[in-house]
Amino acid sequence: MTSIPDDTSAPLTSGGPVSDITRNIKIGWASGALGVAILMNSIGGLALFYMISVLHINPMLAGALIFVTKIFDVLSDPIVGRWSDSLRLGKSRRRPFLLWGAVLSAGSFVMIFTTPLFEAELARAGYVFVAMLIYTLGYTIFNVPYMSMPSEMTEDYHERSSIHSYRMMFISTANLVAGALTPWILQQMGRLEWSSYAVIGVGGAIIIFLSMMNAWRTTKNARFTEAGEHTPQMLNELGHVFSNRHFIRLLGVKAAQLIGIASSSAAGMFFLLNVLQKDLNLMALTGLVVGPMSLVFAPIVVWISKRIGKSNTYILAALNYVIIVGTWVIADPNEPDWAYLLRMGLVSFSASGNIIMAMSMLTDIINHDAKKTGVRREGVYTAFYSFTEKFTFAFGPLIVGLALGLAGFDQNLPPEEMQTPEIRQALLLGICYIPAVMGLLAVFLLSGYKLKEEDLNK
Secondary structure, eight states: OOOGGGGGGGSSSOOTTTOOOHHHHHHHHHHHHHHHHHHHHHHHTHHHHIIIIIOOOOOHHHHHHHHHHHHGGGHHHHHHHHHHHOOOOHHHHHHHHHHHHHOOOOOOOOHHTTTTOSSSSSHHHHHHHHHHHHHHHHHHHHHHHHHHHHHHOOOHHHHHHHHHHHHHHHHHHHHHIIIIIHHHHHHOOOOOOOHHHHHHHHHHHHHHHHHHOOOOOOHSSSSSOOOSSSOOOHHHHHHHHHHHHHHHHHHHHHHHHHHHHHHHHHHHIIIIISSOOHHHHHHHHHHHHHHHHHHHHHHHHHHHHHOOOHHHHHHHHHHHHHHHHHHHGGGTTTTTTTHHHHHHHHHHHHHHHHHHHHHHHHHHHHHHHHHHHSOOHHHHHHHHHHHHHHOOOOOOOOHHHHHHHHHOTTEEEEEEEOHHHHHHHHHHHIIIIIHHHHHHHHHHHHOOOOHHHHHHHO
């Protein structure tokens, strides 16, 4: 490691104690998660269906396109993270990225869901590919510095969970918007109509832009740290980050969970229409139920974590998810709507535990490392965490697209028409089998997580 002078270790600019953070700053910062969640959930849950059933792109090609664009993150995430760590402005080094990330993220969202209906399939696929690359870049520029900010805002162990519980509130709001409003629009305007997705693209872009800009505006007075006079070289940074056993274990947990969650999201709309033979009004109703339930679960998750610890709370949420997704194997068109609603409502507890505990544990790891070395590496740590999120989330559309292609799914027919045992199993692979196995793997990895509150206070 390159040695760093003592004066590089996180000077305060607010003049307050390290645990002092106002509710307005928490809410303002957390509001950016509304745009981030709409971006990620829409691409993860809607893009594959849109590309196959509306743009009529081959399922295998559609899944591969979404996956390949994530290869770009191999370069972009660590570069942006390193850049935001080393930027010297005399003020927050993260906030400028939020501004430009908001513009690119909103613009790319419009591009994706207003893809021109070119006659040639390759032309449609090529346009989506370019739009997805811009989306990937915009998401990275905003999210990597954005997620680095909480570890600078406070050094209090439980305050970090509080910050991310506010973030969970906005993610829940995004789930309400995307989960209820989007399927309602598609059901009313036509789920196979190009214009339906154009409305979603423009409306979603407005929400994304406003929420991200609000995070930029309201964090002007948030506590931040400054880059040191001398910063380690990139290769040294990478070596240090990947030698942190707590971080590597947390990355493994997130990778396992998100492969399962992404597979479930990509298969979700197909499963509802094809296997359950329901319409999108049920999905809209689910969004109305799940959003408020997530808001209720967020403070409960924080309360539980204060009593049994963060990793144990995370394990509890992960086990709940495994049990619930396992029940999809017995689902059929004859089951009542309340069974679908119950499953999705219980999954919202797992979502709250996953999001709040994972991010709280990440900020613990970052601050523990800073105390040990005197070097702030929020951007580098967050970059690889963000890359893991996006890269593993890309496996969902890839897996489901390949499975549907091998099962003989015809992209030129309405998705509910082709009911074969092969298609049912392809969709169960995405919504049940992979999520359950990956969830169990996450529990196994979490059982070995050892960083506790007392370690941070040494």
